[in-house]
Amino acid sequence: MGExxxxxxxxxxxxxxxxxxxxxxxxxxxxxxxxIEQISEEALLINQGTIYASLVRLxxxxxxxxxxxxxxxxxxxxxxxxxxxxxKQLRTEAENWARISGVxxxxxxxxxxx
Amino acid sequence: MFTWMRVLTSRVRGWFSTDxxxxxxxxxxxxxLEMLTAEGIRRGLPPEEARRAARVRLGGMTQxxxxxxxxxxxxxxxxxxxxxxxxxxxxxxxxxFTTVAVLTLALGIGANTAIFSVIxxxxxxxxxxxHPERIVLIWESNPAxxxxxxxxxxxxxxxxxxxxxxxEQMASAARGTFNFTGSGEPEQLNGAxxxxxxxxxxxVPPALGRTFVAExxxxxxxxxxxxxxxxxxxxxxxxxNIVGKALTLDGQTxxxxxxxxxxxxxxxxxxxxxxxxxxxxxxxxxARGAHYLRVLGRLKPGVSIEQSQAEMTGISKGLEVxxxxxxxxxxxxxxxxxxxxxxNVRATLLVLFGAVGFLxxxxxxxxxxxxxxxxxxxxxxxxxxxxxxxxxxxxxxQLLTESVLLSGxxxxxxxxxxxxxxxxxxxxxxxxxxRAAEIHVDLTVMGFTAVLAIATGILFGLAPxxxxxxxxxxxxxxxxxxxxxxxxxxxRSFLVVLETTLALVLLIGSGLLLKxxxxxxxxxxxxxxxxxLTANVSLPGSKYATDPQQAQFFDELLxxxxxxxxxxxxxxxxxxxxxxxxxxxxxxxxxxxxxxPTEQPSAGYxxxxxxxxxxxxxxxxxxxxxxxxxxxxxxxxxxxxxAVAKQxxxxxxxxxxxxxxxxxxxxxxxxxxxxxGVVGDVKDEGLDAGGSLALYEPYTQMPWSSMTLFVRSGDxxxxxxxxxxxxxxxxxxxxxxxxxxxxxxxRANAVAQPxxxxxxxxxxxxxxxxxxxxxxxxxxxxxxxxxTHEIGVRMxxxxxxxxxxxxxxxxGLRLAMIGVVLGTAGGLLLTRLxxxxxxxxxxxxxxxxxxxxxxxxxVAFLASYIPARRAMxxxxxxxxxxx
Numbered sequence: 001m002g003e004x005x006x007x008x009x010x011x012x013x014x015x016x017x018x019x020x021x022x023x024x025x026x027x028x029x030x031x032x033x034x035x036i037e038q039i040s041e042e043a044l045l046i047n048q049g050t051i052y053a054s055l056v057r058l059x060x061x062x063x064x065x066x067x068x069x070x071x072x073x074x075x076x077x078x079x080x081x082x083x084x085x086x087x088k089q090l091r092t093e094a095e096n097w098a099r100i101s102g103v104x105x106x107x108x109x110x111x112x113x114x
Numbered sequence: 115m116f117t118w119m120r121v122l123t124s125r126v127r128g129w130f131s132t133d134x135x136x137x138x139x140x141x142x143x144x145x146x147l148e149m150l151t152a153e154g155i156r157r158g159l160p161p162e163e164a165r166r167a168a169r170v171r172l173g174g175m176t177q178x179x180x181x182x183x184x185x186x187x188x189x190x191x192x193x194x195x196x197x198x199x200x201x202x203x204x205x206x207x208x209x210x211f212t213t214v215a216v217l218t219l220a221l222g223i224g225a226n227t228a229i230f231s232v233i234x235x236x237x238x239x240x241x242x243x244x245h246p247e248r249i250v251l252i253w254e255s256n257p258a259x260x261x262x263x264x265x266x267x268x269x270x271x272x273x274x275x276x277x278x279x280x281x282e283q284m285a286s287a288a289r290g291t292f293n294f295t296g297s298g299e300p301e302q303l304n305g306a307x308x309x310x311x312x313x314x315x316x317x318v319p320p321a322l323g324r325t326f327v328a329e330x331x332x333x334x335x336x337x338x339x340x341x342x343x344x345x346x347x348x349x350x351x352x353x354x355n356i357v358g359k360a361l362t363l364d365g366q367t368x369x370x371x372x373x374x375x376x377x378x379x380x381x382x383x384x385x386x387x388x389x390x391x392x393x394x395x396x397x398x399x400x401a402r403g404a405h406y407l408r409v410l411g412r413l414k415p416g417v418s419i420e421q422s423q424a425e426m427t428g429i430s431k432g433l434e435v436x437x438x439x440x441x442x443x444x445x446x447x448x449x450x451x452x453x454x455x456x457x458n459v460r461a462t463l464l465v466l467f468g469a470v471g472f473l474x475x476x477x478x479x480x481x482x483x484x485x486x487x488x489x490x491x492x493x494x495x496x497x498x499x500x501x502x503x504x505x506x507x508x509x510x511x512q513l514l515t516e517s518v519l520l521s522g523x524x525x526x527x528x529x530x531x532x533x534x535x536x537x538x539x540x541x542x543x544x545x546x547x548x549r550a551a552e553i554h555v556d557l558t559v560m561g562f563t564a565v566l567a568i569a570t571g572i573l574f575g576l577a578p579x580x581x582x583x584x585x586x587x588x589x590x591x592x593x594x595x596x597x598x599x600x601x602x603x604x605x606r607s608f609l610v611v612l613e614t615t616l617a618l619v620l621l622i623g624s625g626l627l628l629k630x631x632x633x634x635x636x637x638x639x640x641x642x643x644x645x646x647l648t649a650n651v652s653l654p655g656s657k658y659a660t661d662p663q664q665a666q667f668f669d670e671l672l673x674x675x676x677x678x679x680x681x682x683x684x685x686x687x688x689x690x691x692x693x694x695x696x697x698x699x700x701x702x703x704x705x706x707x708x709x710x711p712t713e714q715p716s717a718g719y720x721x722x723x724x725x726x727x728x729x730x731x732x733x734x735x736x737x738x739x740x741x742x743x744x745x746x747x748x749x750x751x752x753x754x755x756x757a758v759a760k761q762x763x764x765x766x767x768x769x770x771x772x773x774x775x776x777x778x779x780x781x782x783x784x785x786x787x788x789x790x791g792v793v794g795d796v797k798d799e800g801l802d803a804g805g806s807l808a809l810y811e812p813y814t815q816m817p818w819s820s821m822t823l824f825v826r827s828g829d830x831x832x833x834x835x836x837x838x839x840x841x842x843x844x845x846x847x848x849x850x851x852x853x854x855x856x857x858x859x860x861r862a863n864a865v866a867q868p869x870x871x872x873x874x875x876x877x878x879x880x881x882x883x884x885x886x887x888x889x890x891x892x893x894x895x896x897x898x899x900x901x902t903h904e905i906g907v908r909m910x911x912x913x914x915x916x917x918x919x920x921x922x923x924x925x926g927l928r929l930a931m932i933g934v935v936l937g938t939a940g941g942l943l944l945t946r947l948x949x950x951x952x953x954x955x956x957x958x959x960x961x962x963x964x965x966x967x968x969x970x971x972x973v974a975f976l977a978s979y980i981p982a983r984r985a986m987x988x989x990x991x992x993x994x995x996x997x
Contacts (some may be wrong), residue, residue: 029142030149047173052139056185060121073152073738077145078138 013046013054015097018082018090021064026081028071029055055080063089128186139182147172158542188452197515204516211488213522215481218888219524219570221881222477225470226530227555227563231536234562235462235553236456238652242377242552244317248413249451252284252406252426256444259716263447265405268396270433274409277429277704280422281411285312287408291820292363294349295848301364302652302852303345305386312387313340315412316378323357323372329454330371331389337368342385343376363388364654365848379551389752410451410530423448441712455548461950462871468944469608469623469878472616476885479609479616482574483516483889486606487896489578501539510579516567517575525567529555532563542870577605606893607929610886614970615940617879617886621966622941623948624879627872629962630955634865640796640806641691642731645682647831648690649838651849652820656982665746665817667845672723672823680829683730688721688813690822691798692860693853696720701775703762707784717758717807718798719775721818726810727753727793729824731802737769737791744812751815752787755808759792768792775809801864802953822853831856871951887973894926895981905985915986922985926978927971934967 020035021027032055033048049094058064063086071077082090128135147168154164172178183189186553189293205212240246253263254270266274271286290860294301313325320340330338339361341350351354368388413422424444434441489496496509507911529592533555540550651671658664668686675684689696700714720726724740727733735756752773759768769791770853795806813821827834839851862869898905905918945957955962 028145028149030146033146036238048150048171049143049173049175049178052142052178053181053185056182060185061117061122071145071149075145075148076141077149078142088936 012097013050014057015090015093017051017058018063018086018093019056021080021082022087022090026067026069026079028077028079032080056088061089062086074089123189125186129188129191130216132183132187134434135186136179136183139179139186143172143175143178155840164600167581189694190578193511194515197512198519200512201516202520205519206486211484212523214888215484215520216527218477218480218885219521220469220527220531221571221885222474223521223525223528223566224535225528225878225881226474226558226566227525227528227532228535228539229463229470229698230468230562231532231555231559232539232547232553233467234556234558235824236547236549237460237463239549239552241452241455242318242379243451245412246452247450248282248415249315250411250413250419250422251449251451252409253447253449254430254444255447258443263449265463266407267402267404268392269398269402269409270441271407272392272397273433274426274429274915275324277432278411278422278425279622280413280417282414283311283314284409284411285309285315286407286409287312288390289384291852292386292388293365293648293652293654293848293850294361294852295365296362297642298349300843300848300850300852301349301357302650304384305363305388306384306454307388307390307392312410313374318378320372321375322354323370325372325374326387326389327682331391337366338371338389339363339368340372340374340387342374342387343372343378343385346373350584364672365656366654398768399437402437406593411448419448419450419484439710441586442909453557454603459867460614461545461947462867465623465951466871466874466878468947469620469875470783472620473564473878473882473885476613476616476882476889478570478574479613480638480885480889480892481517482577483521483606483609483892485574485578486609487815487892503680513579514572514575517578518571521567521571521574524570525563529560529563532559547870577609606896610889610893610929611932611936612747613886613889614930614974617882618934618937618966618970619940619944620875620879620882621970622937622945624872624875625966626945626948626955626957627868629959630951630953631872634801634868637797637801639692639801639861640732641857642826643692643857643861645827645829645831646692646730647825647827647834647838648692648853648855648860649823649835649851650690650820650853651823651842651851653849655819657680657846657848658819662746664819665814668723668813668817668821670726671845675823675825675838678825678827678834678837678841680827681834682828683725683729683826685726685761685824686723686813686821687726688719688818688821690853690860691718691720691730691796692857692864693822693855694798694800694864696798699775699809701773702784704772707774715762715807717809720808720810721813721816722810723813726824729826730796731826732796733794735792735794736767737789739791739793740810740812744814746814746817750785750787751790751812753791753793753810754789755806755810756792757795757806758809760806773809775811778876809810835894868951868953883970883973886970887977888972890926890930890977891980893929894922895984897925898922898981898985901985906989906991918983918986919979922982923975923978926982929975930971933974936968937970938963938967 016036018031020032020039024031024035030048033046033051036046036051055064055066059080060067063083064080065083066078066080068076069079078098150168150171151161151164154167155161157164159167169175241249243249251263252266252274254266255262255264268286271284275284285308287306289304289306292303292305296301308326310326310328310331313320319325321343323340325340332338341356346352346356353359356370356373359370360366361370363386369580374387396404411422413419423446426448430441430445434444434678499509500506503524536553536555539547540553542550651668653664653667658667672684672686675681680685681689695720697720698716700716702709702714706714722740724742724744727739737752737753740751752775754768754773762768763771768789771789772786773789774786793810796808797803797806798808799806823838825831825834825838832936835854840855842849842851909915941963942958949957
């Protein structure tokens with residue numbers, strides 16, 4: 001059971017990273033983590049390091065690309081950007097997510113009514 | 115989707131540059147940490163505090179790197195390599211254990227690989243022809259008369275060919291020998307006269323030139339010949355311009371029109387084909403009883419053997435109605451070529467395959483036992499690793515890797531063993547094993563071995579791995595590894611019982627085969643094979659056309675052979691009873707003269723020289739043998755075998771009675787021969803065959819163009835071969851001598867198949883016995899080692915040495931007894947499958963069952979006695995000091 005939950009979380013994080021990159025353009029790991037924290041209004045407390053497992057998965061699938069560049073304070077940092085296939089994937093995943101969360105939401109409401 | 119492929123390639127790439135990826139990731143994390151720290155400072159935290167908070171928010175560095183490495187690389191392989199390295203180190207540390215385990219597995223896997231390679235080549239691989247499953251042999255059959263697959267007469271073949279619709283092609287073939295002369299030494303070649311569609315039946319095109327067309331098959335038109343690959347290489351040096359050249363066969367000139375490819379191998383080592391050239395007389399009404407053709411057919415696509423059989427049965431019924439005189443009781447039988455080629459070895463091979471399967475299970479049980487014994491000593495190591503945080507599955511996986519490593523090494527050695535075994539099998543004469551030349555340890559076989567290696571590795575590795583999954587590390591560390599856990603002991607006892615059970619089944623099987631082989635060897639063939647040399651001389655009809663010419667040649671040859679060195683007797687006969695070839699003729703006594711031809715009895719027929727019986731050592735029981743006075747012009751005489759005398763003359767004295775040979779239709783006129791002697795029976799249809807009905811006639815009174823010569827020597831008979839050959843050449847320089855063999859060789863050939871399976875099964879059973887013995891020994895000595903303390907205490911308390919001995923030996927024997935009971939039950943179930951191989955022995959032969967059970971118990975006793983002796987010598991003081 002526990003494994004199943006981790007799976008969902010993992011996929012969710014991947015989706016959020018993808019969406020962030022699509023909205024914000026190229027970002028480094030810190031930037032992505034920061035952005036997700038801000039948008040989730042600090043409700044989602046994760047170890048920022050977990051973002052990297054997500055990024056590796058996305059890189060390996062070819063949905064994001066990476067490049068070393070200069071950070072705001074002029075230090076070397078790795079920047080990630082969404083690719084074309086990544087955008088396509090984001091659309092499908094977002095639709096899936098909407099559908100599933102809609103279904104889950106409806107189911108939960110039914111059970112609450114009793 | 116190719117996403118998974120992209121992931122895999124990127125992982126493989128990452129795996130090859132693990133260090134760089136790791137360094138880069140470290141740098142990335144460092145930067146991240148910097149940024150987080152900077153953020154903290156911006157918020158007003160002191161730098162030290164900011165750095166600490168940043169570390170917390172980022173997460174554990176080491177774990178992140180670990181995860182990253184696993185994601186970017188191939189953690190499965192990493193673990194595997196790590197386990198393999200560790201396993202190899204463990205093996206190096208215990209060379210004794212490793213050697214025994216690897217050798218045991220090599221024996222089991224090698225035997226399996228060898229037998230599988232035979233099964234693969236002989237049974238599983240299709241025959242090397244086009245759509246071989248559609249090729250059939252069609253025989254005449256007369257089950258009531260005991261003829262199941264009988265040669266076909268030309269008129270019947272012609273009728274079948276005309277009337278049947280199931281076959282795309284149908285062709286006849288008649289084996290024959292042809293004397294090849296010209297360049298070099300004359301040679302007798304095995305050939306066949308075949309109908310034009312013969313090669314189309316096989317669907318194999320010639321390598322050079324063409325094969326026969328219908329026009330070639332017109333009598334006396336063109337003398338054309340197709341060569342086999344072997345003959346073409348041997349006698350013509352593989353001449354690529356051979357087509358159109360002439361060669362001499364039986365003194366006549368033939369033109370080569372084609373050469374067949376190497377893969378076109380037909381049974382009987384035929385290497386030369388001529389058109390059948392049936393004459394009107396061959397196909398005429400008088401020839402319907404002349405059964406000498408083999409008929410082959412290629413089924414039309416979609417037609418089954420059953421359908422063609424139904425059609426052929428109908429056709430035979432029609433012929434039976436049309437020609438009741440000759441065809442009454444005769445039908446036809448369609449058999450697939452594959453069945454005809456390998457059908458008689460299938461059962462043998464499957465039994466052997468079962469046997470090596472048992473052997474492998476025993477080997478696995480043995481190695482599992484060894485691993486369990488070793489696991490006892492490794493328990494501490496594993497307990498420590500577990501308490502240091504290694505997961506249970508991680509440890510099980512490592513143990514399994516080690517066992518697969520063992521079986522892998524065993525397999526590599528086993529492959530070598532198999533290769534060696536297969537080579538040994540191929541040196542056997544071809545009559546032993548059809549398609550022997552095709553047996554190779556090829557990729558499929560290696561694949562089989564690889565699967566076997568992994569499967570066996572998991573099989574025997576499972577027991578110890580499961581054991582360790584169950585054991586509690588804390589307990590083990592507390593126990594100090596001194597006392598054996600009882601659970602492990604149960605598994606080990608079970609394995610010993612399993613081993614003895616399987617070994618006993620194998621022993622029973624091989625015991626039965628051995629007994630029946632000895633019975634077979636003990637059969638008196640009716641002749642003395644020792645110091646006998648046999649050879650065939652076939653005179654070409656073109657040179658020796660008439661009976662007197664043929665008789666004169668052999669007369670002169672026999673008198674010349676009298677002068678051979680060390681010669682004791684020399685004789686000749688129209689066929690060789692030692693080689694199992696012979697003619698069967700119908701015959702009639704005066705009482706049977708009026709019986710319809712299809713109801714007449716038949717017997718083996720031999721045209722022989724006067725000294726034939728003395729040369730072969732066939733005893734004269736009554737009357738006289740032939741003399742030189744029994745000439746062509748003299749009164750017709752006959753000698754019969756004792757079986758004929760018993761069956762047809764019973765209490766009457768057969769001497770002076772009359773017998774006629776051949777189809778005795780009253781209108782053709784019969785030639786009555788007077789019986790002048792009775793000789794001993796000869797087993798000419800195989801040692802396990804029943805009847806030995808035989809008729810002997812002086813060859814001078816009915817000459818044969820092809821005779822077998824027999825020379826009895828006081829010395830090693832094969833030394834006479836070249837002298838015999840030169841005597842023949844001195845008489846006719848173009849006359850080859852063929853099929854030179856000693857009597858011992860021919861006898862060995864006759865029992866080759868039963869001998870081979872007896873030998874193989876006996877080897878497997880012997881190996882199984884040794885392994886099972888070691889299994890018992892291993893468990894018992896382990897018990898003794900682990901109970902040294904207990905034994906010491908008992909002896910200190912006054913237990914007698916004898917009672918300690920009984921304790922240990924009784925333990926071992928109890929396990930073996932359970933194995934014997936189970937094995938006997940298994941034997942009773944399984945030996946039924948061997949019924950076809952047994953000669954004068956029943957599958958439940960009590961003598962064999964009891965003998966092998968005692969034998970096994972004896973081995974088990976020895977295997978427990980040796981460790982028990984050691985237990986007896988335990989010095990109580992020393993044993994207790996271990997405390």
